[in-house]
Amino acid sequence: MMDVPAGDSGDALRNLILESELELSKSGITVIDQEEKIVYWNKRFLEIWGLEEKNVANKPREKAIETILDKLIDPKKFQDVLNHAYSNRDYHGIDIIEFKNGKLIERKTLALEKDGKYYGRIWYFTDITEQKQREKEMETYTSELQRMVSSRTQELIEAEKMAASGSLASEIAHDLRSPLQSIRNAAYMMKKDKDKFEVGLEIIEKSVVRSLEMLEAMRSSTRQAEPKLRRTDLNTIIQESVEEIPKPGNVTIQTELDSELEAWIDGSQIRRVFDNLLLNAVEAMPQGGIITITKHRDEKRFIIQISDTGVGIPEEVLPNLFERKFYTTKPHGLGLGLSYCKRTIESHGGSIMVDSILGKGSVFTIELPRIR
DSSP, rough: OOOSSSSHHHHHHHHHHHHHHHHOSSSSEEEEETSSSEEEEOOOHHHHTTTHHHHHTOOHHHHTTTGGGGGGGGGHHHHHHHHHHOTTTTTEEEEEEBBTTSSSEEEEEEEEEEEEEEEEEEEHHHHOOHHHHHEEEEEEHHHHHHHHHHHHHHHHHHTTTTTTTTHHHHHHHHHHHHHHHHHHHHHHHHHOOOOGGGHHHHHHHHHHEEEHHHHHHHHHHOOOOOOOOEEHHHHHHHHHHHHHOOOOEEEEEEEEEEEEEEEEEEEEHHHHHHHHHHHHHHTTTTOOOOEEEEEEEEEEEEEEEEEOOOOOGGGGGEEEEEEEOOOOOSSSSSHHHHHHHHHHHHHTTOOOEEEEEOOOOOOOOEEEEEOO
16 A cells, blocks of 8 residues: 555546556557547557557547558457447457467457446457467477377387287376376466466476386387486485476375485486376375375485375285286276386385375385495
8 A cells, every 4th residue: 555645646646656557567558438539548559559649649449440450350350349349338358359460469348437437448458479379389399299199109009029018008108197297287387377488398398308208118128127327316306296296286295305315216217106106196185185205214225205195095905006907096097007116116126115094095115225
């Protein structure tokens, strides 16, 4: 709030503040009064339409728009919306104006009324050309990724050396859900907020790389690829998986990680393990809940635990949980990911275990060797 003086000086200050706000707007703004004459416009309005002040100052709207109609793909539609708005005072709406040069302008309008008296209409014009171009590029990018995934998956299914090709293809489809959902979420975020385009693009690029690494690792052989061990920041692997895993708003993820960062691991394979376990935990909580990730160490091992407050796992199925075609940590589905998790952790010289109470949740414990 601001203490504005009363009287003429207060009115002048209010008008100055309002005019400054309108001039700073990214939208072109104009006001057409009850007699359908243009009585206000900001600089951005003139820029969008390529007009000068002499073209609009106190001009009837019909006269003012004569100079812009030839720039539009559909001038009739443009005029129809204007006529409808001024013949229906209750009208307020949004539409898109297409220019012949490819520019796209979003148009909004509201009636100016107070105490039952009608003063005219205010119009907002926002250039959304760049936003729409980015959305189109993103759709092309996503479609190409889907094509690549479909093509690589088909190669896997058709490869003669895959005795269990159908099962393997199902495992790929399962594991690719996480990066593909991250891409979908990023595209949605970018459509809603064009200022987050760079953030969304970074998420998409990381997800594409992870998807292709998964496909390539399985394309060459049906056997588990040997891990390419190197010093890797294990905390970063965990945090990136937490940040990028798709989850609804009613699921919270908490982390408690110790300070020792480096582990002797294959970062891509271990990231896939965490993606699987987190995705399973999310899907085990259809009503929402809390996922907790802890990491600590003893003399020889890192000990990582991922716990959820989900539906839990029946005791009788726990002994077979890590078999390739058996998986029940969530209410529905085959869940092929845990067999991969077990093979990967064991190939790193570690182990994975599970404890679960039906109706209360599950805890997966991973042990990995420390660098000596």
